[in-house]
Amino acid sequence: MKQFIEGSQAVAQVVKLCRPGVISAYPITPQTHIVEGLAKIVANGELKAEFVNVESEHSAASLVLGSVASGVRSFTATSSQGFLLMIEVLFNIAGMRLPLVMTCANRAISAPLSIWNDQQDSMTARDSGWIQLYAENNQEAADLHIQAYRISEDKDISLPVMVCMDGFILTHGAEVVDLPDQSEVDKFLPPFKLENKLDVEDPKTLGAFADPSYYTEARYGIQVANSNALEIIPKVSDEFKKIFGRATGGLVEGYKLEDAEQVIVAMGSIVGTIKETVDELRAEGKKVGVLKIITYRPFPVDAIYEALKDVREVAVLEKAVSMGYAGPLYADLKSAISCKSKINKISGFVIGLGGRDITKDSIRQVYSLLSGEEVRCEFIGLDPSFEGNG
Amino acid sequence: MKAKDIGIAKPGSSKANKTGSWRIESRPKFLQKDCIACNMCLLICPEGCITGKEKNGYICDYAYCKGCGNCAVICPKDDIDMIREE
Numbered sequence: 056m057k058q059f060i061e062g063s064q065a066v067a068q069v070v071k072l073c074r075p076g077v078i079s080a081y082p083i084t085p086q087t088h089i090v091e092g093l094a095k096i097v098a099n100g101e102l103k104a105e106f107v108n109v110e111s112e113h114s115a116a117s118l119v120l121g122s123v124a125s126g127v128r129s130f131t132a133t134s135s136q137g138f139l140l141m142i143e144v145l146f147n148i149a150g151m152r153l154p155l156v157m158t159c160a161n162r163a164i165s166a167p168l169s170i171w172n173d174q175q176d177s178m179t180a181r182d183s184g185w186i187q188l189y190a191e192n193n194q195e196a197a198d199l200h201i202q203a204y205r206i207s208e209d210k211d212i213s214l215p216v217m218v219c220m221d222g223f224i225l226t227h228g229a230e231v232v233d234l235p236d237q238s239e240v241d242k243f244l245p246p247f248k249l250e251n252k253l254d255v256e257d258p259k260t261l262g263a264f265a266d267p268s269y270y271t272e273a274r275y276g277i278q279v280a281n282s283n284a285l286e287i288i289p290k291v292s293d294e295f296k297k298i299f300g301r302a303t304g305g306l307v308e309g310y311k312l313e314d315a316e317q318v319i320v321a322m323g324s325i326v327g328t329i330k331e332t333v334d335e336l337r338a339e340g341k342k343v344g345v346l347k348i349i350t351y352r353p354f355p356v357d358a359i360y361e362a363l364k365d366v367r368e369v370a371v372l373e374k375a376v377s378m379g380y381a382g383p384l385y386a387d388l389k390s391a392i393s394c395k396s397k398i399n400k401i402s403g404f405v406i407g408l409g410g411r412d413i414t415k416d417s418i419r420q421v422y423s424l425l426s427g428e429e430v431r432c433e434f435i436g437l438d439p440s441f442e443g444n445g
Numbered sequence: 446m447k448a449k450d451i452g453i454a455k456p457g458s459s460k461a462n463k464t465g466s467w468r469i470e471s472r473p474k475f476l477q478k479d480c481i482a483c484n485m486c487l488l489i490c491p492e493g494c495i496t497g498k499e500k501n502g503y504i505c506d507y508a509y510c511k512g513c514g515n516c517a518v519i520c521p522k523d524d525i526d527m528i529r530e531e
Contacts, residue, residue, distance in 0.1 A: 150452070151452065152449045213449055250449075251449070251450065251453055258455070258456050259453055259454060259455050259456070260453070260454040261452065261453055262452050263452050263453065263454040263458075264452070264454075265451050265452050269451045269452075270451075272448050272451055273448055273451035273452060275448060276447070276448020276449055276451070277448075279448065280449075
């Protein structure tokens with residue numbers, strides 16, 4: 056049913072429909088509304104689950120690690136500093152191959168302190184083994200959570216999935232979202248069964264010591280599961296479309312790519328602004344398109360190559376930077392497709408850090424810079440009075 | 446073995462892991478002459494492979510003894526010698 060709803064509440068509603076048995080989180084802006092919503096849902100008896108209040112994000116992540124390990128579908132959510140506090144546990148969850156879904160309400164990282172949006176937090180876990188999906192709008196954020204459980208619990212994947220949604224822009228933004236019925240979700244998402252669960256009848260330890268003759272294989276297994284996910288994620292998206300009647304998810308989404316000579320690549324809510332700008336540029340006769348990365352980990356190299364192989368110039372726009380080099384998406388994309396296609400320019404742009412507004416003018420600025428010399432890590436919208444000497 | 450099963454340990458794994466193969470230089474010899482049954486060697490053994498109750502009745506299981514020598518150091522009566530591994 057279509058509802059005018061805040062992004063966080065839409066996520067809380069769909070997580071409820073996925074029937075988690077344990078939810079644990081620690082409040083942090085801009086994630087808080089999601090678990091506040093879920094806390095209310097549990098307290099009202101609308102969802103039979105245990106909502107566990109904890110003293111930190113490290114504990115929240117550890118708690119859901121334990122609940123998933125004992126075979127119960129679980130959920131957590133965080134942002135920014137809380138995300139960083141979870142990170143040790145995030146690696147463990149992936150390493151133990153535990154299917155879990157968490158929301159990262161993307162927010163900047165201290166210092167200086169900022170509660171506003173960018174994607175530097177989730178980028179710190181891109182090497183953890185977690186699957187990362189990025190949502191453009193609230194409908195997609197809601198749908199991706201449902202798909203995330205299916206992807207995560209697939210026996211050929213068995214990895215945690217993080218749904219990343221831009222803090223405030225999506226979490227606090229209200230728009231019309233088509234929320235599914237319980238019966239549809241039940242048809243799409245079977246009950247959770249974990250092969251190697253903690254069980255007093257069959258005691259075992261998870262994540263125990265692996266000496267040098269095993270450790271490499273365990274890590275290789277995560278890499279293989281990620282490759283499997285590249286095959287399975289599009290299938291999950293197709294099946295979602297059959298049941299729910301709309302296409303969301305998958306690896307990448309192209310917009311006006313057919314005859315595009317220049318393409319802007321980005322992920323998250325910024326894609327909406329880029330699409331609008333591209334519409335205007337198209338009206339002016341410019342052959343521009345957009346490539347939205349939905350699945351960032353595993354990195355969909357083939358899908359990206361397929362989308363960009365006939366393109367001349369590519370601009371990568373991102374709300375994160377790997378300090379000392381460039382944006383992580385730029386670096387990944389460049390290594391994946393350069394020398395393989397007709398592309399003669401891949402430029403990287405860093406934009407919208409710490410909640411700096413990204414307007415259509417900012418996108419037009421990127422577009423005009425794309426015609427110039429190739430750049431690796433150009434910051435867009437810097438204050439001109441700032442003395443750029445570090 | 447599946448990669449996902451690595452790091453999953455069933456009970457009794459310490460018993461399966463015969464750490465005696467780690468011994469390279471020396472092994473404890475329980476002299477059983479001046480032992481006062483203070484139990485210190487049994488308590489300090491990191492492998493828990495020392496058994497005994499009575500005076501001069503303590504012994505270790507060489508299948509698990511790693512040869513760390515802690516028992517010989519802690520023995521107040523110098524009744525445990527570390528001898529060269531043959």
